[in-house]
Amino acid sequence: MSTTHLGMPAVRDDSRDTGLPTHSPAGQGNLRGATSFPKAAQAKLADTQLRRNLGKATGIIRGKRAGVVGELDDWEELRLAGSAIKADVMARLPELLEQLEANVTARGGHVHWARDADEANRIVADLVRATGADEVVKVKSMATQETGLNEALAEQGIAAWETDLAELIVQLGHDAPSHILVPAIHRNRSEIREIFLREMPNVDPALSDEPRELAMAARAHLRRKFLTAKVAVSGANFAVADTGTLSVVESEGNGRMCLTLPDTLITLMGVEKLVPTFSDLEVFLQLLPRSSTGERMNPYTSTWTGVTPGDGPQEFHLVLLDNGRSAVLADEDGRSALHCIRCSACLNVCPVYERVGGHAYGSVYPGPIGAVLSPMLTGISGPDDPNASLPYASSLCGACFDACPVRIDIPNLLVQQRAASVESHPRPTAQDLALKAAAVAMSSPGRFTAAEKGLALGRLVAGRKGRISSLPWPMSHWTDSRDVPAPPAETARQWWARTGGHEDGNDDGQGGRS
Amino acid sequence: MATCLGDAMFPQAVKATVKLLRRLGHEVVFPEGQTCCGQMHVNTGYLREAVPLVRHHVDVFEPVAHGEWDAVVAPSGSCTGCVRHQHAMVARRAGDDALAERAEAVAGRTYELSELLVDVLGVTDVGAYYPHRVTYHPTCHSLRMLRVADKPLQLLREVRGLELVELPDAEVCCGFGGTFAVKNGETSTAMLADKMRNVLDTRAEVCTAGDSSCLMHIGGGLGRLRTGVRTVHLAEILASTEATQTPAAAGSPGGVRDEPAETQQ
Numbered sequence: 001m002s003t004t005h006l007g008m009p010a011v012r013d014d015s016r017d018t019g020l021p022t023h024s025p026a027g028q029g030n031l032r033g034a035t036s037f038p039k040a041a042q043a044k045l046a047d048t049q050l051r052r053n054l055g056k057a058t059g060i061i062r063g064k065r066a067g068v069v070g071e072l073d074d075w076e077e078l079r080l081a082g083s084a085i086k087a088d089v090m091a092r093l094p095e096l097l098e099q100l101e102a103n104v105t106a107r108g109g110h111v112h113w114a115r116d117a118d119e120a121n122r123i124v125a126d127l128v129r130a131t132g133a134d135e136v137v138k139v140k141s142m143a144t145q146e147t148g149l150n151e152a153l154a155e156q157g158i159a160a161w162e163t164d165l166a167e168l169i170v171q172l173g174h175d176a177p178s179h180i181l182v183p184a185i186h187r188n189r190s191e192i193r194e195i196f197l198r199e200m201p202n203v204d205p206a207l208s209d210e211p212r213e214l215a216m217a218a219r220a221h222l223r224r225k226f227l228t229a230k231v232a233v234s235g236a237n238f239a240v241a242d243t244g245t246l247s248v249v250e251s252e253g254n255g256r257m258c259l260t261l262p263d264t265l266i267t268l269m270g271v272e273k274l275v276p277t278f279s280d281l282e283v284f285l286q287l288l289p290r291s292s293t294g295e296r297m298n299p300y301t302s303t304w305t306g307v308t309p310g311d312g313p314q315e316f317h318l319v320l321l322d323n324g325r326s327a328v329l330a331d332e333d334g335r336s337a338l339h340c341i342r343c344s345a346c347l348n349v350c351p352v353y354e355r356v357g358g359h360a361y362g363s364v365y366p367g368p369i370g371a372v373l374s375p376m377l378t379g380i381s382g383p384d385d386p387n388a389s390l391p392y393a394s395s396l397c398g399a400c401f402d403a404c405p406v407r408i409d410i411p412n413l414l415v416q417q418r419a420a421s422v423e424s425h426p427r428p429t430a431q432d433l434a435l436k437a438a439a440v441a442m443s444s445p446g447r448f449t450a451a452e453k454g455l456a457l458g459r460l461v462a463g464r465k466g467r468i469s470s471l472p473w474p475m476s477h478w479t480d481s482r483d484v485p486a487p488p489a490e491t492a493r494q495w496w497a498r499t500g501g502h503e504d505g506n507d508d509g510q511g512g513r514s
Numbered sequence: 515m516a517t518c519l520g521d522a523m524f525p526q527a528v529k530a531t532v533k534l535l536r537r538l539g540h541e542v543v544f545p546e547g548q549t550c551c552g553q554m555h556v557n558t559g560y561l562r563e564a565v566p567l568v569r570h571h572v573d574v575f576e577p578v579a580h581g582e583w584d585a586v587v588a589p590s591g592s593c594t595g596c597v598r599h600q601h602a603m604v605a606r607r608a609g610d611d612a613l614a615e616r617a618e619a620v621a622g623r624t625y626e627l628s629e630l631l632v633d634v635l636g637v638t639d640v641g642a643y644y645p646h647r648v649t650y651h652p653t654c655h656s657l658r659m660l661r662v663a664d665k666p667l668q669l670l671r672e673v674r675g676l677e678l679v680e681l682p683d684a685e686v687c688c689g690f691g692g693t694f695a696v697k698n699g700e701t702s703t704a705m706l707a708d709k710m711r712n713v714l715d716t717r718a719e720v721c722t723a724g725d726s727s728c729l730m731h732i733g734g735g736l737g738r739l740r741t742g743v744r745t746v747h748l749a750e751i752l753a754s755t756e757a758t759q760t761p762a763a764a765g766s767p768g769g770v771r772d773e774p775a776e777t778q779q
Contacts, residue, residue: 041701051704333607351687355704393698395691395705396557398658411659412603418559419607435560442518442550443566452522467737477699481706482734485523492516492525496544501532 021326022115023379029117029147029323030176031378033362036389040360047357053188054357061182061348064294065403072290081283082406086339089274090329096241096274097320103244107306109316114268120321121152124233124266127317128158131264133230139248139255140164141235142342143268143321145177145364149233160233161225163254165218172199178358178366180344181292186357189214222254232258232313236269237341238284239318242277245305246318249288249298259302265313270321272329272338284341287405291343324377333416337373339406346400346410352393361393362386368400372413380417380424388424391417445493455487462486515575515588515597515624517726518550524726527589530753531627534640535587537753543583547574553596556604558693565608568601572616579619585634586624589749591656591724592692594626599659626656627749628665628724638668643756645675649718650748651709651732653725654687666724666748673751679716683708690731706735713743724748 024031033040044050069075089096101111112127114120120143128136136153138144138160150160150171162171169184170177173195177183184192193209200221207217234255238247246267248255259265275281289298307316329335347353347367358366363374371394375387382388391414394400400410425432441451462468468484470476478484490498516528532542552567578586588594598621605614631637650670656662670678689695689705709732713721721736723729726747733745 038698038700041698045700045704351689351705352698352701355701391559392694393701395654395687395689395694395702397654397687397691399654399685399687402658415557415559415561415600418557419561420559422559423562431558432560435555435558436563439552439555439560439563439567442552443570445547445549448518448549455522469738474696477696478734480699481703481738482695482731483737484734485730485737487523488525490525492521492528493544493546495525495529496546501536501542501544503529503533 021330022324023327024324024377025116025118026378026381030145030364031324031374031387033386035362036386037360037362037393038389040362041356041393044356044360049188049191050186050357051355053186054354056188057182057185058348058354061294065291065345065348066294068290068294068296072286078283078287079405079407082287082341083336083339083408085275085280085283086406087336089272089276090335090338093271093274093329096276097271099241100239100244100274101320103242104246104306104316104318105244107244109244109306109318112317112319114319114321114323116323117147117321118152120147120268120319120323121149123319124149124268125153125156125158127264127266128153128231128233129156131231131315133158133264135159135161135225135229136231136233136266137161137163137225137229137258137262138167139232139234139258140167140183140250141233141268142180142364143235143270144233146270146323147268147321149268161222161229163222163225163258164250165215165252165254168218168222169195172196176359177364179347180342180365180367180370181347182344186359222257226254226257226261229258229262231264231266232262234259234265234267236267236273237288238281239269239274240276240278240281241274243305245278245303247281247301247303249285250300250302251293251295251298253300256300256302259304260312262313264315264317265304266317266319268319268321270323271325272340288341288343291341291345291403291405324379327379328373328376331376334372334376334413336408337369337376337413339408340369340373341406343405345403345405349399349403350394351397351399352395356393361390363390368394368410368414369404369408372410372417375417375420376413380421383421383425383429385424388421391415391421449493452491452493455491458484458487459489515548515551515586515593516544517588517590517593519726519730520589521548523730524747527726527747527749530747530749531587531589534642534749534753537755538635538637538640540635545574545577549574551593551596551601552604553593553600554692556596556600557691561604561607564604565610565613568604568617569610569613571597571601572613572620575620575624576616578623579616584623585630586620587627587630588624589627589724589747590726591626591653591660591662592727594624594629595655595659597621597624626660626662626724627752628656628662628669629660631752632665632668639672640669640752642672642676642752642754643674643758644751644754646720647677647679647716647718648720648722648746648751649679649681649713649716650684651681651688651713651721651723651728652684653723653728656724657685662724669748669752670722673754674756676751679718681716681721682712684712688728688732690728692727695731702731703735706731710735710739710741714741718743720744720746720751722746722748722751 166184179185189209353367371390471479520528552564555564601617602614688709689702695702729745
């Protein structure tokens with residue numbers, strides 16, 4: 001493990017400085033759920049409406065993505081370029097962050113450093129209060145979801161209005177986002193209509209579930225907010241170190257309203273969102289929309305650099321968030337998880353995500369990348385930590401790696417985090433003992449052959465049916481829905497020892513079917 | 515490389531591999547010291563515990579790196595994938611670079627069956643005969659770890675009498691995933707349900723694949739529901755010839771099977 005440190009030049013607090021990068025502290029933000037994945041998934045699997053909504057929506061996005069990715073003959077080169085740029089960023093993150101800070105400051109912006117979620121929320125709340133405002137409009141942002149900013153602002157008497165349509169649906173529904181890009185993917189249009197009728201002030205009671213009507217209702221609702229809000233809070237898709245430019249890509253234009261209309265703009269951004277140069281955006285602005293919404297280009301790409309007198313917000317604050325990222329960066333095998341550009345392509349292709357949805361993961365980062373990023377940001381405290389179960393929320397099918405626009409080897413990271421999960425156990429669990437015993441048995445042919453004698457028991461259980469339909473826990477998790485074939489009368493090694501690999505009379509001409 | 519699952523539970527796939535390669539004129543050796551590649555341990559996060567398994571595997575199969583044998587073949591995409599993509603990583607993580615290098619030398623000559631046939635031996639028509647309606651499930655590790663692409667299909671297309679039916683959503687995981695099928699049994703079952711629906715939609719009588727493990731999963735579901743579809747390893751189909759007894763008599767684990775297991779020898 002390397003000892004790369006971010007360095008936080010604007011924050012000096014010796015009492016907290018242990019010299020080691022820290023994970024996102026417990027009790028902060030939204031990176032930890034309350035229940036283990038298998039338990040949370042159980043309830044979601046039984047929700048037939050959710051299953052239908054997710055199956056339909058992910059299917060559509062998968063198709064769109066495949067179409068626009070397939071039309072580029074340099075897609076693999078773009079992925080390699082994206083991966084290389086991000087690897088470069090991680091290799092010299094402290095230097096690039098200081099460059100970003102210098103350029104944002106030189107263009108009239110203010111840069112703040114937040115070590116964790118609470119610190120980030122405090123900084124933002126103080127900045128809002130300093131303007132005298134008691135409400136903010138928000139651009140869809142994963143970083144503020146991660147820190148739980150809306151709840152923190154509410155505690156300070158500041159109302160935060162989500163302006164992204166899907167995020168608005170989640171907020172009005174007193175719900176939690178279940179997808180990185182499409183936070184209300186678990187809702188269909190009939191459910192959205194019901195939420196609007198119930199929660200939206202001055203809504204037309206004759207509102208139908210036609211997407212256009214729903215969008216019009218949201219527009220009327222949001223316009224009032226855009227025209228009155230003095231402060232906006234956003235996240236960022238990219239920050240360019242060599243110019244100090246920030247960028248948000250979006251579909252609806254609501255983000256553009258937030259980024260341009262209010263007097264003050266506060267952007268909360270994870271430190272990994274950097275790219276070194278403006279021209280690097282060329283790569284990512286091709287990779288991101290095709291991977292996320294399945295579009296060649298997203299409708300709105302906003303970029304801003306510091307403050308421009310007489311045009312747009314006249315006060316700009318950039319809050320740089322660590323919240324465990326330094327700990328991920330320090331893990332040489334795992335730091336590629338920070339390459340993630342939050343496109344959500346891995347969610348849309350994941351057969352596990354498609355069936356259980358985002359809430360089962362507990363964290364605001366669900367799906368394959370969330371299953372590694374969440375435990376990496378928080379650390380795993382032991383076998384009872386809900387995040388310890390996240391790396392196992394995958395069949396390791398590898399569809400996520402193929403879809404990832406920056407080629408994060410998510411299956412390998414899942415295996416690495418499983419190891420982190422296993423190695424967090426203070427005392428061996430039942431599974432630990434079973435797997436350790438199996439490793440001993442399987443590392444010697446003599447012991448392995450002896451263990452295979454137990455197969456006779458399986459034949460006994462299978463009986464004349466030739467199949468086993470019920471086994472004790474934990475194998476009952478298998479036989480609940482699947483039979484196990486009766487073990488063969490003769491193992492392959494016994495067959496080889498007996499025949500030297502030449503079929504005997506019974507087998508002759510049976511095509512290898514024993 | 516028989517694989518532990520092939521040795522203990524599905525020797526028919528191992529025997530078929532031997533029979534097929536011999537029919538094609540090759541000498542087959544079964545190193546009797548072999549046990550398990552350690553995939554279950556690696557993929558469940560027991561990377562330290564997997565080190566002795568990796569070392570044992572390398573000890574047993576190292577003659578291939580010295581030219582004593584030409585190739586190591588396994589009738590499994592995931593075991594081959596573990597050898598090729600994980601063994602060296604496991605050794606390096608444990609600080610054993612020497613073992614990692616030895617593992618890489620063995621891995622460089624280790625092939626999944628369809629790779630060996632198509633890439634190494636340059637054959638797609640293996641002289642097989644299998645008069646059945648068959649659909650093929652590309653297993654995840656053969657597809658996305660080894661990138662075998664359509665090699666198994668190239669082989670199946672040349673099998674006389676075989677009616678190949680395309681499996682809808684073929685590239686979606688069946689939900690096996692090793693210990694995933696137990697640790698997340700319900701999600702695994704939800705994935706299996708969709709895989710079975712697609713298999714049944716093909717009206718095939720046989721679902722084949724290159725991994726006994728995935729077939730055990732798919733077949734375990736198909737058998738539980740008495741669907742009348744059986745699972746047969748790709749090696750068994752490729753080993754079949756006109757002289758082969760029809761599979762109705764031979765049966766295969768996982769599918770519907772009315773005879774007592776004792777007749778399955």
